[in-house]
Amino acid sequence: MITIMKKFDLYDLKQTVNRHGVLISFAGPFSHGIIEELGQAVTRYLEAEAVTKASLTDVFSVFIEQTQNVRNYAVKMEAEGITDHDFNSGIVTIGRSNQHHVVCSGNFARKSDMPSLVAQLNQLHGLDKKELKALYKQQLRTTRNPGEGGGLGLIDMARKASEPLEYDIYELDEQYCFFSLCVTV
C-alpha cells in the first residue's frame, strides 16, 4: 500500500458532519457579528424547513444562549488575562435527530470552572418544567451582576429542551478542558 502524506480531508469531515445529522455548523471565533449572521442563517433555514413558529423560536433561542454563553466566557477569560487557550474559538452545530433539533456547542474552558457548572447542570436535570419555570423566575430576580447571565441561559435552555441537557468534558491537560453541551429541542 502506498501511503502519501495525510492531507486535510474535507470530504471526511463533511461525511462525519452528515453522519451525525448536522445541518449547520460553524467553528471559529464567536464574535457578536458572527452570532448575528449565524442567527439569521438559522432562522432562514428553519423557515424553509416549515417548522412551527414556536419550534423556530425555541431552536433560535437555544442557539443564541449557547453561542452567547461561549462568547461571554471568552470575554471573561480575556478580562482575567488568561490567554493560553483560544477560549473564543468554539464550535456550534445544529442538527436533526428524529423529530427534534439538536443544538450543540463546544469550547475550551478552565477545569476549575467545571464543578460549579456540572453541579448546576445536575440540579436542572432533576427538575420538571414547572420547577424549572419557578427557578427561572427566581433567578431573574436574584441575578444582579450583569456578568452572571450564564445560569439563567442554562435554565432557559432546559425549559425549551425535550430531553435532559447533555454535556461532556474532555480533559486536555492539568488546567484546561474542552466542554460541550447538547440541547435537544
Added chain:
Amino acid sequence: MENFVIEPTKSSPAILFDGTTGILDIAGESYPENSYEFYKPILHWLSRFCNNFREAIVFNCRISYLNTGSTKSMMDILDLFEERHSKGLAVCVNWYCDSDNDRAIETAEEFKEDVTFPFKIKSLEE
C-alpha cells in the same frame, strides 16, 4: 422631557420614548452583546421621567425575541412601572405578539404574571 431614541440593529430593538406623550415604543429583536449595558440608558431615562412627571406611561412592545439577558432588563423596566402603579399613577403595557407563535404568547404571559398594572397581550395585526 426630551425624547429618547435608539436605532435598531440586527440584534437590538428600536427604542423611542416620547417625553411629551409618555409613550414608549420598543420594536425588533433583542439579543445584544451586553443586554445590561444596552438597556441601562433607557432605564435611566424612564426613572428620570418617573421621578419628575406624573403623566401616564403607555408601553407598546413589539419585540419578537428576547434572550435571557434582555428578559432580565425587561423585568427591570416592568418593576419600575409597577412601582409607579403602586403610587397610583397610570401605566399600561400593550404587548404585541404573533398569534401563531405559542412561545411568544407564553413569554408575554410570563411577564404579565409578575405585574399588577394593565398588561394587554395583543395580536401583531391589531
